Amino acid sequence: MGTRNYRRKTSHSENGPGDGGRTGSWRVERPVLDQSLCIPCKRNKEACFICWLFCPEIVISRTIPPKVDLEYCKGCGICAEECPTKAITMVDEAKFSEEDTEKKKKKD
Amino acid sequence: MHIIENGNVAAALGVKLCRANVIAAYPITPQTPLTERLSEYVELGQMKAEYIPVESEHSALAVCIAASSAGARTFTATSANGLLYMHEQVQWASGARLPIVMCVVNRAVGAPWNVWNDQQDSISQRDTGWIQIYCSDHQQIIDSVIKAFWLAEKVSIPIMVCYDGYILSHTYMPFDLPEQEKVDAFLPPFKPDYALSPDEPANLNTVTLPDVRTDVKGELAHGYMEIRYLLQEELRTTLTAAAEAEKRFAGIFGRSGDPYIEPYRCDDADYVAVGLGSITYQLRVCVDLLRKEGIKVGIMGVRFYRPFPDAAIANALKGKKGVIVFEKALSYGYEGALASDLKSALYEHLAGAGTLPFVQNFILGIGGREIRTDDLTQALRAATKSRVSKEPTWIGLKL
Amino acid sequence: MQAKTNILSLPTQEFVHPGTRACTGCGLAIAYRVGLKALGKDTMLVVPPSCLTVLQGLFPVASTKLPCLNVTFASTAAAATGILATLKTQGKEHITVAAWAGDGGTSDIGLQALSGAAERGDNFIYFCYDNEGYMNTGVQRSGTTPIGAITANTPFKGKLQQKKDVPAIMAAHNLSYVATCSAAYPLDLYDKIKNCVNLPGTKYIHIHIPCPPGWGYDPRYGIKIGRLAVETGYYDLYEIINGEFKLTAASEKLVEKRKLVPVIEYFRAQSRFRILTDMQIADIQNQIDKKWAGYYKKDE
Numbered sequence: 001m002g003t004r005n006y007r008r009k010t011s012h013s014e015n016g017p018g019d020g021g022r023t024g025s026w027r028v029e030r031p032v033l034d035q036s037l038c039i040p041c042k043r044n045k046e047a048c049f050i051c052w053l054f055c056p057e058i059v060i061s062r063t064i065p066p067k068v069d070l071e072y073c074k075g076c077g078i079c080a081e082e083c084p085t086k087a088i089t090m091v092d093e094a095k096f097s098e099e100d101t102e103k104k105k106k107k108d
Numbered sequence: 109m110h111i112i113e114n115g116n117v118a119a120a121l122g123v124k125l126c127r128a129n130v131i132a133a134y135p136i137t138p139q140t141p142l143t144e145r146l147s148e149y150v151e152l153g154q155m156k157a158e159y160i161p162v163e164s165e166h167s168a169l170a171v172c173i174a175a176s177s178a179g180a181r182t183f184t185a186t187s188a189n190g191l192l193y194m195h196e197q198v199q200w201a202s203g204a205r206l207p208i209v210m211c212v213v214n215r216a217v218g219a220p221w222n223v224w225n226d227q228q229d230s231i232s233q234r235d236t237g238w239i240q241i242y243c244s245d246h247q248q249i250i251d252s253v254i255k256a257f258w259l260a261e262k263v264s265i266p267i268m269v270c271y272d273g274y275i276l277s278h279t280y281m282p283f284d285l286p287e288q289e290k291v292d293a294f295l296p297p298f299k300p301d302y303a304l305s306p307d308e309p310a311n312l313n314t315v316t317l318p319d320v321r322t323d324v325k326g327e328l329a330h331g332y333m334e335i336r337y338l339l340q341e342e343l344r345t346t347l348t349a350a351a352e353a354e355k356r357f358a359g360i361f362g363r364s365g366d367p368y369i370e371p372y373r374c375d376d377a378d379y380v381a382v383g384l385g386s387i388t389y390q391l392r393v394c395v396d397l398l399r400k401e402g403i404k405v406g407i408m409g410v411r412f413y414r415p416f417p418d419a420a421i422a423n424a425l426k427g428k429k430g431v432i433v434f435e436k437a438l439s440y441g442y443e444g445a446l447a448s449d450l451k452s453a454l455y456e457h458l459a460g461a462g463t464l465p466f467v468q469n470f471i472l473g474i475g476g477r478e479i480r481t482d483d484l485t486q487a488l489r490a491a492t493k494s495r496v497s498k499e500p501t502w503i504g505l506k507l
Numbered sequence: 508m509q510a511k512t513n514i515l516s517l518p519t520q521e522f523v524h525p526g527t528r529a530c531t532g533c534g535l536a537i538a539y540r541v542g543l544k545a546l547g548k549d550t551m552l553v554v555p556p557s558c559l560t561v562l563q564g565l566f567p568v569a570s571t572k573l574p575c576l577n578v579t580f581a582s583t584a585a586a587a588t589g590i591l592a593t594l595k596t597q598g599k600e601h602i603t604v605a606a607w608a609g610d611g612g613t614s615d616i617g618l619q620a621l622s623g624a625a626e627r628g629d630n631f632i633y634f635c636y637d638n639e640g641y642m643n644t645g646v647q648r649s650g651t652t653p654i655g656a657i658t659a660n661t662p663f664k665g666k667l668q669q670k671k672d673v674p675a676i677m678a679a680h681n682l683s684y685v686a687t688c689s690a691a692y693p694l695d696l697y698d699k700i701k702n703c704v705n706l707p708g709t710k711y712i713h714i715h716i717p718c719p720p721g722w723g724y725d726p727r728y729g730i731k732i733g734r735l736a737v738e739t740g741y742y743d744l745y746e747i748i749n750g751e752f753k754l755t756a757a758s759e760k761l762v763e764k765r766k767l768v769p770v771i772e773y774f775r776a777q778s779r780f781r782i783l784t785d786m787q788i789a790d791i792q793n794q795i796d797k798k799w800a801g802y803y804k805k806d807e
Contacts, residue, residue, distance in 0.1 A: 077727025174589025
């Protein structure tokens with residue numbers, strides 16, 4: 001009751017994702033991973049993870065393979081630039097919209 | 109136990125008795141002896157508190173705001189330009205709903221420099237959402253500090269306890285020193301609604317938007333406008349809490365008065381002199397003299413200036429012929445702030461219910477200009493004959 | 508001192524949520540994320556108005572999972588002092604207090620409070636994240652904006668004054684720990700926080716933060732540009748521990764290598780330096796060479 005009371009009267013924020021909304025909508029290009037070049041994928045063990053380290057948005061998972069949370073990925077391209085084997089390429093988001101539209105057409 | 113001490117020490121003793129545990133201190137005349145005395149208590153181990161000698165008044169209140177947010181009972185004191193320097197923080201503290209207690213030892217503001225008493229410093233802060241109490245003697249100083257901590261923590265709104273620089277801060281008077289056990293009974297340890305900590309993390313006082321927004325639980329949270337509205341709402345209902353504080357205090361310490369005003373010979377008075385602080389006691393000499401001349405005059409000291417006890421004041425002045433407001437400050441460009449507020453209260457509560465009393469505004473004591481009792485008596489006498497002026501009249505001016 | 512951390516030994520717990528309002532490719536986001544990993548759960552943050560205020564979320568949503576107090580612009584360090592005082596009265600001194608302020612909030616409006624706290628020896632870590640301008644309000648010049656940089660209020664002539672050396676100012680306070688870091692070297696930042704967290708008094712860590720909109724580059728090159736700043740010898744990574752200066756990490760390696768990338772590479776990569784003349788660049792290169800000649804000499 002105490003905290004609830006105080007929260008009503010003051011600027012008191014609790015934590016959660018997406019303060020900026022669905023920041024994935026900011027993207028003009030998205031990272032695409034070529035697993036055949038990705039070091040942890042090739043070795044099938046924990047290694048590299050430079051993309052995980054440098055992601056400003058914390059949307060790349062520290063997994064094999066690393067996965068990008070497209071809900072929030074802003075498409076900055078740092079992961080692509082820093083990847084030591086150039087396993088990540090930034091691809092125009094429009095291409096995926098076309099694909100999604102095609103998929104939808106097929107469904108309907 | 110009765111002791112003889114100066115006003116600053118009375119305030120310091122109040123803070124000690126209330127067991128404030130974070131004190132921020134920056135020197136400024138005439139407040140300095142107050143915080144010096146607190147440093148003595150802390151260094152001698154008589155007070156268990158963190159004493160922070162900050163590098164500016166802005167930082168003094170910053171320390172209090174942060175310490176209070178994390179759950180400490182905090183105190184600082186200042187005057188004049190120090191209060192003005194911390195103005196940004198003054199606004200912040202009330203918006204953050206923190207029960208900080210601050211003594212303002214009233215002093216004139218620059219430019220030009222002046223270290224003597226008037227009330228422009230605290231009066232200029234009346235819009236900030238703080239509670240303001242004005243003291244007329246040393247007993248009121250120590251009692252008001254004790255009541256202030258209780259009241260602030262009850263309503264989560266910061267309080268300025270104001271008293272006149274030099275006139276009260278540096279003069280000596282006998283007063284009763286409350287016993288520690290009684291103060292502990294009156295004021296339990298500070299238990300905030302929320303204290304910032306890793307156990308219950310939150311982001312406090314961050315940017316709000318013009319409109320409301322859902323929180324992480326999907327519930328609609330109050331917006332900036334609601335937060336500000338609640339400050340105003342709860343500041344107004346503080347008047348009720350103030351009466352409660354007075355009752356509690358009376359129950360434990362055996363002394364009390366009207367929570368909002370301090371009347372003297374008002375009941376049958378035709379004319380009432382009004383003021384804030386020590387001047388109301390000086391006026392008693394004038395009133396007693398004029399009464400001997402057959403003039404039915406009384407005094408109403410205003411104790412709570414914010415929230416403004418408009419109903420209590422209007423009620424006390426109902427049926428009076430004239431109200432004479434003596435002020436040591438003004439809202440430049442118009443008139444004395446207290447006079448304006450008082451007129452507004454009279455209009456609000458008494459208009460249409462008969463003749464409103466005239467309001468005469470006198471400005472005096474600016475920059476510590478001596479207030480001669482003779483001049484006061486003359487001015488009061490003249491005003492009871494007829495209203496002297498529409499605009500404020502300045503007493504003691506030497507053009 | 509702390510052994511060098513590598514990516515695989517970095518704690519995986521995150522203290523920031525995704526989907527913040529930070530710009531695409533924000534350098535602060537990288538430094539802040541790793542910084543909080545080093546600080547850990549028992550930390551209380553103080554943040555003045557700045558990019559971080561926005562990154563941390565608008566009411567009523569917070570992107571940071573740690574307790575944080577937002578304060579007025581000039582009062583960051585004083586607020587940190589206040590929280591510390593309360594923790595002392597509560598017997599909770601195991602909790603770390605960390606202030607995160609921008610360069611404007613540190614070198615300009617916040618310097619007084621910071622100096623006061625440092626002089627009092629108040630036991631917290633003060634992070635200045637230096638994106639070299641008032642970026643949150645639209646890229647205005649600050650005390651730490653480098654000479655020649657175009658900003659919103661030095662629009663044609665660029666900043667005419669030198670970058671204020673805040674780490675040197677803080678070192679003059681006889682602190683137990685002063686360090687410079689960069690968002691491009693997050694593991695170094697992690698190590699330095701671990702190095703200093705248990706040292707007494709105020710600790711000061713200055714972090715160089717590449718800023719895409721403020722500096723003028725494609726966001727994907729943020730880390731590369733941060734690295735260039737160090738590899739050109741323009742921005743040095745060092746520690747001053749109890750008054751003793753020591754180059755660290757990539758800067759330390761440069762002393763061994765004895766070869767700096769020409770600083771013009773750093774300037775070319777950002778549009779904010781577009782009006783620097785050849786003479787100015789040569790002058791800056793000269794200053795860098797002199798500075799490094801000094802480092803090389805000390806090393807011998």
